[in-house]
Structure formats: structure tokens, C-alpha cells
Amino acid sequence: xxxxxxxxxxxxxxxxxxxDWFVEGAAGIADKFGIxxxxxxxxxxxxxxxxxxxxxxxxxxxxxxxxxxxGNVVGSNIMNILVILGVTSVITAVAVxxxxxxxxxxxxxxxxxxxxxxxxxxxxxxxxxxxxxWVAFIVYLTYLFIMAKNNKQKTEEExxxxxVWLLLILVxxxxxxxxxxxxxxxxxxxxxxxxxxxxxxxxxxxxxxFGTSLPELFTSASAAIKGKADIAIGNIVGSNVFNILxxxxxxxxxTPVIFEKNFLIDSAIALAxxxxxxxxxxxxxxxxxxxxxxxxxxxxxxxxxxxx
Numbered sequence: 001x002x003x004x005x006x007x008x009x010x011x012x013x014x015x016x017x018x019x020d021w022f023v024e025g026a027a028g029i030a031d032k033f034g035i036x037x038x039x040x041x042x043x044x045x046x047x048x049x050x051x052x053x054x055x056x057x058x059x060x061x062x063x064x065x066x067x068x069x070x071g072n073v074v075g076s077n078i079m080n081i082l083v084i085l086g087v088t089s090v091i092t093a094v095a096v097x098x099x100x101x102x103x104x105x106x107x108x109x110x111x112x113x114x115x116x117x118x119x120x121x122x123x124x125x126x127x128x129x130x131x132x133x134w135v136a137f138i139v140y141l142t143y144l145f146i147m148a149k150n151n152k153q154k155t156e157e158e159x160x161x162x163x164v165w166l167l168l169i170l171v172x173x174x175x176x177x178x179x180x181x182x183x184x185x186x187x188x189x190x191x192x193x194x195x196x197x198x199x200x201x202x203x204x205x206x207x208x209x210f211g212t213s214l215p216e217l218f219t220s221a222s223a224a225i226k227g228k229a230d231i232a233i234g235n236i237v238g239s240n241v242f243n244i245l246x247x248x249x250x251x252x253x254x255t256p257v258i259f260e261k262n263f264l265i266d267s268a269i270a271l272a273x274x275x276x277x278x279x280x281x282x283x284x285x286x287x288x289x290x291x292x293x294x295x296x297x298x299x300x301x302x303x304x305x306x307x308x
Contacts, residue, residue, distance in 0.1 A: 011185030018177025019218035025170030041234020082299035089292030119259030130252025137245035
């Protein structure tokens with residue numbers, strides 16, 4: 001048990017330091033090449049922190065167990081908005097780019113609704129529906145490419161401080177520490193919970209679900225504290241888009257993905273969480289502490305529903 005506590009602490013240290021280096025490297029690359037930080041947040045940071053979800057879902061599909069994909073994706077998306085952004089905005093107010101309010105959040109809402117329609121119509125996400133999700137993913141990447149091309153920044157404050165090779169190393173090492181730190185923390189916490197006599201279901205709904213979102217939490221909080229708000233909000237919105245379009249789409253191309261009826265409720269909650277985020281930031285383009293508190297209360301209500 002003592003060793004598990006040490007591993008838990010080690011995991012959190014890896015997460016904190018990894019997130020710090022990852023954000024520093026990503027922000028530096030954005031400044032170096034004049035790429036908007038929002039684009040970095042929506043792409044490199046978002047996809048990097050979603051690596052655990054992608055690895056779990058795609059590996060499960062290859063092993064013939066694609067049933068966990070929807071729960072993994074939808075559960076992570078709910079937690080990303082209600083818990084990760086909730087905690088981050090309680091720490092510090094998070095500014096939201098105009099394009100995020102106008103385009104990225106609505107697109108996230110659209111594909112969440114699309115996922116619900118696909119699941120409702122047949123109880124499965126089929127190969128062709130997976131292909132459509134991939135088409136939507138390519139459209140999303142094309143939009144990001146155009147945005148990066150049309151909104152090049154002239155400042156290179158971070159980029160001038162460090163060479164490109166060092167920034168790339170910071171991103172790579174930071175990402176590895178974040179993902180591995182998440183694994184170590186979840187495994188240690190699960191072992192401690194089992195030793196304490198907690199049920200498998202409780203562990204799955206709390207420790208494991210939260211653990212797979214730890215990369216997003218530490219990266220977003222670190223970015224917000226460093227004043228890189230575009231990376232913080234872009235990380236979450238981008239991760240949710242990536243989870244639905246790439247993770248679910250790729251898994252469906254491998255094998256049909258089971259969509260149980262209960263997932264309709266979870267998907268509706270994911271959609272409601274996205275709408276809540278949109279409402280909170282629509283007027284002032286800022287996620288304030290009050291909005292974060294509402295989101296955390298919303299997740300508490302969802303959690304009570306899960307264990308009821």
C-alpha cells in the first residue's frame with residue numbers, strides 16, 4: 001500500500017511537470033512559426049491529451065471489444081467540459097477566442113448530436129457512419145489549416161527564447177510524462193481503492209474516468225495559469241471533437257461500435273454540457289468562476305445519477 005501511495009505521488013509529479021513542459025513547448029512553437037495558439041490547442045495539445053482515450057478504444061476494437069468505445073468517448077467529453085473546464089475556470093478566468101464561440105463550440109455540438117442520431121437509428125455506429133465521422137474530421141482539419149494560414153501571428157516572444165529542436169523535445173517529453181503519469185496515477189489509485197474495499201463499478205465511474213482525463217486537466221490548468229487561455233479552451237474543445245470524430249470514427253472503421261440505449265442519456269448530457277459551455281461564454285467570451293462552479297455542480301448531479 002505504501003508503494004502505491006508513492007506511485008500515486010510520482011504520477012501526479014509526472015503530470016504536473018509534463019503538462020508544464022508540454023504547454024511551454026506548444027506555445028513556443030506557436031509563437032516561433034506564427035501559428036495562433038488556439039490552433040495549437042485545437043490540434044497538437046488536444047490530440048496529444050486524447051491519446052489515452054484513442055489508445056484504449058482502438059486497442060479494444062482490435063481485440064473485438066468495441067462496446068467500451070462510446071462510454072469512453074462520451075464519458076470523457078462530459079468530464080472534459082464539466083470537470084476540467086470547471087476546475088480550470090475556478091482557478092482562473094479563461095478567455096475564449098471569438099472563433100471558438102462562433103465555430104468550434106457549435107461544431108462540437110453538431111457532431112455530438114450527429115453521434116446521438118447514428119447511435120439511435122441502429123444501436124450501432126456502422127462502417128459507413130464511421131467513414132462519415134472521418135469526413136467530418138477532415139473538414140475540421142481543413143478549417144484549422146485555413147485558420148492557421150489566415151491568422152499568422154507576428155510575435156515570436158516564446159520562440160525567440162528557445163530553439164525549435166528544444167521546443168519539440170519539450171512537447172514530446174511533456175506529452176510522454178502526461179500520458180504515463182496518468183497511467184501510473186490511475187493504476188495506483190485503483191489498487192488503493194481495491195485495498196480499501198471499494199467496488200469495481202465505483203472505481204470505474206470515478207478513478208478510471210477521472211484518470212483518463214487527467215492529461216486534459218493538468219494541461220488546461222497549466223495553460224490557463226500561464227496566460228495561454230487559447231490553449232486551455234482549445235485543448236478541451238479539440239479533445240471532444242477528436243474523441244468523437246477520430247476515436248469513434250476509426251473504431252467504427254475497424255468494427256461496428258455498440259451504442260446501448262443508456263448512452264443516449266449520456267450523449268444528451270454531453271450535448272447539454274456543451275450548450276452550457278456555449279451559454280457561459282457566448283456574451284463575454286470568457287469562462288468565469290461562476291460558470292465553473294455551475295459546471296462542477298452539473299457534474300455532481302450527473303455523478304449522483306450514475307450511482308443512483
